[in-house]
Amino acid sequence: MSPRTLxxxxxxxxxTSGIEYQDDLTLNLAEDLVNEAFLTDGTQVSGTLIMDxxxxxxxxxxxxxxxxxxxxxxxxxxxxxATLIDLSEARTEITNxxxxxxxxxxxxxxxxxxxxxxxxxxxxxxxxVSTLDEQLCxxxxxxxxGQEVQRRVLVRTGSQIPExxxxxxxxxxxxxxxxxxxxxxxxxxxxxxxxxxxxxxxLQLLGPDDDADNDVYFVGANYDIAFxxxxxxxxxxxxxxxxxx
Numbered sequence: 346m347s348p349r350t351l352x353x354x355x356x357x358x359x360x361t362s363g364i365e366y367q368d369d370l371t372l373n374l375a376e377d378l379v380n381e382a383f384l385t386d387g388t389q390v391s392g393t394l395i396m397d398x399x400x401x402x403x404x405x406x407x408x409x410x411x412x413x414x415x416x417x418x419x420x421x422x423x424x425x426x427a428t429l430i431d432l433s434e435a436r437t438e439i440t441n442x443x444x445x446x447x448x449x450x451x452x453x454x455x456x457x458x459x460x461x462x463x464x465x466x467x468x469x470x471x472x473x474v475s476t477l478d479e480q481l482c483x484x485x486x487x488x489x490x491g492q493e494v495q496r497r498v499l500v501r502t503g504s505q506i507p508e509x510x511x512x513x514x515x516x517x518x519x520x521x522x523x524x525x526x527x528x529x530x531x532x533x534x535x536x537x538x539x540x541x542x543x544x545x546x547x548l549q550l551l552g553p554d555d556d557a558d559n560d561v562y563f564v565g566a567n568y569d570i571a572f573x574x575x576x577x578x579x580x581x582x583x584x585x586x587x588x589x590x
Contacts, residue, residue, distance in 0.1 A: 446470065455467035455469075456468065456469070456470060456473070458473065462532075463476050463477060463480050463531055463532055464476050464477065465566060476531050476566075479529060479531060480531065480535075493588050494585060494586070494587055494588070495525075495526040495527075495528050495585065495586040496525045496526055496583065496584070496585050496586075497514055497515070497523070497524075497525040497526055497527075497528045497583070497584045498523070498524045498525045498581065498582070498583050498584075499512075499514065499517055499521050499522070499523055499581075499582040499584075500521065500522040500579070500580070500581050500582075501520065501521060501576055501577065501578055501579060501580045501581075501582075502520055502521060502522055502578070502579075503519065503520020503521070503578065504520065504578060505575055505576065505577050505578065506575065506576040506577075507575060508571075508572060508573055508574050508575050509555060509571050509572070509573065510571060510572070510576075511564050511565070511569050511570075511571050512569065512570055512571060512572075513568045513569055514528060514530075514568050514569075514570060514582075514584055515527050515528065515567075515568045516568070526586075528540075528568070528584060528586045529567050529568070529586075530563065530566070530567060530568065530570070530586070531566050531567060532563075532566065533553035533554060533563040534553070536551060536553070536563040536570070537551050537552075537553055537563070539586050539587050539588075540584060540585065540586050540587075541584070541585040541587065542560075542561050542570070542582065542583070542584050542585075543581075543582070543583040543584075543585075544560075544561075544572070544576075544580060544581070544582055545580060545581055546581075546583075549561045549572075551563075555571065555573075558573065559573065560572065560573055560574070561573070570584075
């Protein structure tokens with residue numbers, strides 16, 4: 346009987362044998378490429394399904410953080426797993442991060458804030474901290490050097506724009522030429538107190554929203570405004586943001 350036939354018979358026998366599972370097998374024979382190692386193995390389980398399954402159990406145990414045994418990536422010999430990733434503490438670390446950021450738990454994708462004076466509900470933490478830092482600069486008068494007065498200029502190069510059209514002053518899109526500083530208008534209060542808007546050199550009356558019926562009004566945090574009148578081709582919009590007095 347050929348070694349190949351013996352190997353096949355041993356595979357079939359191993360699927361119904363009474364050999365108990367183990368969790369500490371090495372890689373020496375479980376991944377033998379010719380799958381005939383059992384011929385030199387006195388236990389007659391090398392190179393069988395029993396051996397392979399037990400080896401996988403050992404691998405899974407190592408991944409989950411059990412006592413490291415052997416590195417299954419090494420197909421030539423047993424190897425130390427001192428650098429094997431241990432996931433046994435992963436759940437604890439994830440919980441710690443959730444507690445640190447105030448997350449409600451798995452699946453909670455956005456922050457919830459108790460106070461919404463300057464930030465918006467569900468703002469990312471980076472946005473919220475940046476907004477609060479800007480408000481602190483305004484409150485204390487500590488504006489970054491070189492940014493005492495910010496100026497943005499928009500020139501309409503496209504067709505006429507209807508009244509009450511929202512305009513992103515930093516990235517208005519096609520049909521505009523934009524120069525100057527990137528200006529952040531975090532709230533309607535900041536817009537009213539710190540901004541000045543000129544259309545073709547004429548100072549405009551600012552409003553906190555469209556209900557104010559003023560020349561130009563605040564729409565959304567950081568950059569959106571709208572005008573109560575049509576904007577035409579070649580109109581020049583100048584927006585200034587001043588530091589607190």
